[in-house]
Amino acid sequence: MVGSPSALDFLGIDALLDDEERMVRDTVRAFVRDRVLPNISQWFESHTFPRELSRELGTLGVLGMHLQGYGCPGASAVSYGLACLELEAGDSGIRSFASVQGSLAMFAISRWGSDAQKDTWLPRMATGELIGCFGLTEPDFGSDPSGMRTSARRDGADWIIDGTKAWITNGGIADVAVVWAQTDEGIRGFLVPSTTKGFTAHAIERKMSLRASVTSELVFENCRIPGESAFPEVRGLRGPLACLNEARYGVLWGAMGAARSCYETALEYAKTRRQFGRPVAGFQLTQQKLVKMLLELNKGTLLALHIGRMKDDGNAHPAHISFGKLNNVREALEIAREARSVLGANGVTLEYPVIRHMNNLESVFTYEGTNEIHTLILGEAITGSNAFT
Numbered sequence: 431m432v433g434s435p436s437a438l439d440f441l442g443i444d445a446l447l448d449d450e451e452r453m454v455r456d457t458v459r460a461f462v463r464d465r466v467l468p469n470i471s472q473w474f475e476s477h478t479f480p481r482e483l484s485r486e487l488g489t490l491g492v493l494g495m496h497l498q499g500y501g502c503p504g505a506s507a508v509s510y511g512l513a514c515l516e517l518e519a520g521d522s523g524i525r526s527f528a529s530v531q532g533s534l535a536m537f538a539i540s541r542w543g544s545d546a547q548k549d550t551w552l553p554r555m556a557t558g559e560l561i562g563c564f565g566l567t568e569p570d571f572g573s574d575p576s577g578m579r580t581s582a583r584r585d586g587a588d589w590i591i592d593g594t595k596a597w598i599t600n601g602g603i604a605d606v607a608v609v610w611a612q613t614d615e616g617i618r619g620f621l622v623p624s625t626t627k628g629f630t631a632h633a634i635e636r637k638m639s640l641r642a643s644v645t646s647e648l649v650f651e652n653c654r655i656p657g658e659s660a661f662p663e664v665r666g667l668r669g670p671l672a673c674l675n676e677a678r679y680g681v682l683w684g685a686m687g688a689a690r691s692c693y694e695t696a697l698e699y700a701k702t703r704r705q706f707g708r709p710v711a712g713f714q715l716t717q718q719k720l721v722k723m724l725l726e727l728n729k730g731t732l733l734a735l736h737i738g739r740m741k742d743d744g745n746a747h748p749a750h751i752s753f754g755k756l757n758n759v760r761e762a763l764e765i766a767r768e769a770r771s772v773l774g775a776n777g778v779t780l781e782y783p784v785i786r787h788m789n790n791l792e793s794v795f796t797y798e799g800t801n802e803i804h805t806l807i808l809g810e811a812i813t814g815s816n817a818f819t
């Protein structure tokens with residue numbers, strides 16, 4: 431007779447991982463338990479990302495974890511995904527820091543940079559000594575970055591950048607910005623050190639979501655950088671969009687971490703909270719909510735693992751990544767909302783992680799391609815018809 435399934439690993443997904451993957455998961459989970467969970471509600475409340483966490487995440491080995499060489503560990507896609515899940519079980523803002531550093535800024539340099547650019551930036555970004563950000567979005571161009579107005583023009587051997595980027599994670603604490611700009615050869619990528627004259631970053635205040643993450647506006651005014659600061663080969667939107675695949679992949683795992691935290695919190699609460707003389711977990715309507723969470727959490731985690739195995743085999747198409755991002759973030763948000771209701775009034779305080787995850791997931795739902803954009807990417811993949819415009 432097969433034993434009863436565990437409420438915490440109902441489908442036995444743990445058995446689908448190898449020893450190396452379990453080791454990565456357990457190491458990141460322990461870091462989150464010891465370093466993030468005791469502090470996160472305070473960081474969230476005070477709208478703070480503690481800069482020293484960058485080095486600690488570097489030591490943990492999660493910055494540029496899936497990249498090869500230049501001090502990066504070259505971990506598998508599945509191991510990287512598991513690390514994202516565990517970080518986001520702590521807080522989406524902490525996973526965001528690692529995503530932007532590793533999958534956007536470092537990946538861009540690793541994929542599109544010259545050898546000199548890789549030597550200069552990657553080893554010290556892997557340790558967390560240096561922080562990067564990725565500037566694609568602008569105040570008037572979010573879902574449609576093709577219209578960006580930030581421009582770069584040649585002036586002798588140098589480039590001059592002018593324009594504004596908006597909603598840039600890590601912007602105010604970054605040592606280097608990867609900036610995408612229009613040139614007379616199409617969109618190109620540039621590496622702009624934060625000390626460059628004419629470059630300023632302004633914090634976006636009063637966010638009700640991702641409060642343990644720095645989000646900034648970047649302004650470039652007659653900002654002069656040397657000619658070798660441009661990525662040498664890549665032209666056009668495929669430059670930044672290739673980087674988004676990597677970050678979206680981390681998000682599709684990470685969302686299941688936030689969802690797991692919400693499910694486990696709601697389950698525990700429902701078993702101990704008593705109303706009408708019995709635990710609320712005994713009411714059919716509560717069980718329906720918990721079971722809905724159980725189904726979507728397990729399906730989403732299996733989906734993440736499946737896409738991860740496809741990625742490790744070289745078979746993940748960007749549309750597969752959109753499938754995972756769309757489904758898993760949408761379902762994580764639903765799980766967070768259900769969990770919030772199970773906790774009743776206690777669900778609206780930072781004494782429990784649920785409303786923090788719920789608010790964070792509103793940003794995750796919007797960034798890295800909104801729900802609608804991923805719907806249209808999938809719509810085009812199955813019909814062959816582009817419905818963006």
Ligand code: TGC
Nearest residue numbers: 526529566573576599666667668671672677748797798799
């Ligand atoms: P389109 O004409 O379809 O494509 C232009 C060129 O790009 C290539 N391409 C891709 N390459 C690699 N990966 C992908 N996923 C790609 N998608 C397209 C394409 O083959 C083409 O190449 P080429 O060589 O033929 O020129 O472009 P479009 O202008 O129609 O736009 C398509 C659309 C709407 C899907 C795209 O613009 C899009 O994805 N928009 C959403 C923008 C977005 O996601 N922004 C995210 C900003 S970063 C962020 O949010 C960080 S949050 C912090 C965190 O991660 O924690």
Ligand code: FAD
Nearest residue numbers: 564565566567572573597598599793796797798800802818
């Ligand atoms: P818009 O594009 O204005 O969209 C508004 C609404 O219209 C959305 O619901 C959208 O889905 C819908 N819509 C748009 N086009 C269509 C269409 N064709 N059909 C149907 N519906 C459509 N960007 C970066 O470059 N780097 C970062 O590090 C970064 N970090 C971020 C951190 C946070 C906390 C947040 C909230 C955002 C961040 N972003 C970053 C920006 C993010 O990528 C954009 O917010 C996102 O791409 C959506 O753009 P937008 O907000 O301008 O919305």
